[in-house]
Amino acid sequence: IRAATAKRNITANPDDFVNATLPTLREYQEALGDTKLILAVHNEPNVSVEGFGTAWKNGTDFTRWYLAVIRRYRDELPGVRIGFPALSPGGDLDLPEVKRMDEWRFVAQCGEAIAASDWVGVHAYFVGDGTDIDLKPDLWRQMAHGRSVIITEGGPADHIPNSGQKLHNVYMRCAEIGVPVMAWLLSGAGAWESADWVKRRVRI
Numbered sequence: 001i002r003a004a005t006a007k008r009n010i011t012a013n014p015d016d017f018v019n020a021t022l023p024t025l026r027e028y029q030e031a032l033g034d035t036k037l038i039l040a041v042h043n044e045p046n047v048s049v050e051g052f053g054t055a056w057k058n059g060t061d062f063t064r065w066y067l068a069v070i071r072r073y074r075d076e077l078p079g080v081r082i083g084f085p086a087l088s089p090g091g092d093l094d095l096p097e098v099k100r101m102d103e104w105r106f107v108a109q110c111g112e113a114i115a116a117s118d119w120v121g122v123h124a125y126f127v128g129d130g131t132d133i134d135l136k137p138d139l140w141r142q143m144a145h146g147r148s149v150i151i152t153e154g155g156p157a158d159h160i161p162n163s164g165q166k167l168h169n170v171y172m173r174c175a176e177i178g179v180p181v182m183a184w185l186l187s188g189a190g191a192w193e194s195a196d197w198v199k200r201r202v203r204i
Contacts, residue, residue, distance in 0.1 A: 001028050002040045002085075002152065003073075010042070010051035012061075014068035017042070022076055029077055038081045040121050040152055041069055044088040046106040048099040058101065059109025066113045084114050086121035086152050089134065107143055120144040121152040124181075127160050130169030137177045154181035155195050162200040171204075 005020045029037045044050045045062045056062040070082050087107060093100035107114075114120060122140050126133040133154065140149045154170055156162050167183055174181040183195075193199055 001025065001037060002043060003069075004043060010055045012055045012065065014065045014072070017065075018069055018072045018076075022072075025073075025077060029080075036079055036081050037077060038083065038119075039073065039077070040083040040085050041066060041073070042085045044123070045085060046101045046103055047088045047093075050088075052101060053099055059106040059113075062106075063110050063113040066110075067116060070116060081118045082116075083119045083121050083150065083152070084110070084117040086123040089123055089125070104139075114143070114145065114147070117147060119148040119150055121150055123153040124151050125153075125155065125157040125160075126166065126170065127157050130166035131173060133170050133173055135173060135177060135179070137179060140179070149179050151179055151181040153183075155183045156192075158192055159194050162195045162197070162202055164203040167202065167204060 003017075003021045003025060005017060010017065025037070025039065042050065045056065045066075046052050046059075048054070051062075056065055066084075073080055073082065087103040088100050089103055090100065091102045092105075120140070120143060122136075124134050124136075137149075151174060154174065155167065170183070171181060183197075196202075
């Protein structure tokens with residue numbers, strides 16, 4: 001499950017995020033029963049629409065925020081398995097509509113956050129038939145320092161049409177490197193309508 005707020009205005013106060021997300025996470029935990037809640041904390045914190053430049057200025061600031069969030073989650077959600085969130089892949093961006101800090105420079109400042117996590121999330125996308133999904137298993141495992149790596153978004157890049165065959169190719173590639181992958185299910189792709197399983201009539 002991805003812990004995320006309904007609104008995108010992430011604040012520098014970690015308690016705001018926890019208070020906004022805990023009720024929903026408790027519902028998931030209750031529904032799962034004895035199954036462990038596997039939780040990704042937030043999403044792509046190195047881009048401006050997810051708090052970069054406002055709630056935190058760099059990976060060091062984010063680490064402080066993240067550690068405060070997961071302390072409360074572990075107190076409130078017994079047995080939860082905490083995942084360091086996937087970053088937005090790519091280098092620095094400074095556009096009017098979005099800003100991004102290079103993923104590897106950001107993650108280099110998050111060592112303490114990763115050390116406090118149970119697993120590490122990453123994102124990978126394709127622009128062709130799915131066999132071209134951008135996998136970096138050696139870099140990911142180096143970043144994770146022995147923790148499990150999970151691709152928490154594995155699918156088409158923005159404006160690239162999704163299909164069952166393409167996703168089949170993605171799953172086969174990820175199986176070859178031994179990294180589990182998740183995709184956008186049903187109509188949960190948000191703004192990325194090209195990835196939507198319902199609108200694209202995706203069948204596996």
